[in-house]
Amino acid sequence: MSTPTQTGGRFTFAGWEEQPVGPADTMPRLAHAMVTNSFTGAIEASDTSCSYAITYTGETSGTYAGMELLSGAVEGRAGTFVLEERGEFDSSGTRCRFEVVPGSGTGELTGISGSGGFDYRHGEQSVPYTFTYTLA
Numbered sequence: 001m002s003t004p005t006q007t008g009g010r011f012t013f014a015g016w017e018e019q020p021v022g023p024a025d026t027m028p029r030l031a032h033a034m035v036t037n038s039f040t041g042a043i044e045a046s047d048t049s050c051s052y053a054i055t056y057t058g059e060t061s062g063t064y065a066g067m068e069l070l071s072g073a074v075e076g077r078a079g080t081f082v083l084e085e086r087g088e089f090d091s092s093g094t095r096c097r098f099e100v101v102p103g104s105g106t107g108e109l110t111g112i113s114g115s116g117g118f119d120y121r122h123g124e125q126s127v128p129y130t131f132t133y134t135l136a
Contacts, residue, residue: 002134009041010126029056042131045072060091079107093121111136
């Protein structure tokens with residue numbers, strides 16, 4: 001197995017479409033969001049596809065879990081892989097940790113494993129992320 005590579009970069013939110021699931025005027029409440037992101041840096045992937053299940057425990061606080069399909073490259077190696085993401089949010093921002101879904105890598109990213117995360121502060125246009133990975 002290869003030595004883990006520590007990397008990073010930035011991403012931007014390219015699109016966010018959120019819909020309530022069930023009653024929208026209660027707490028806690030559920031929502032579903034379809035999100036598009038654009039990654040630069042170690043991960044180069046524009047127009048990712050991401051689906052989040054969101055639990056609001058307050059007007060501006062809660063947790064979420066989701067899957068994000070990234071098609072592009074990691075440090076020049078082309079392919080596709082999926083990230084499983086879990087996070088929490090409040091009025092100041094969002095904290096997220098993610099892991100590569102085992103077996104999801106294709107092309108030159110076949111066998112990729114890894115994890116990372118980001119801390120987003122409301123108002124940021126570009127969000128820094130960390131990503132540590134290995135390729136089998």
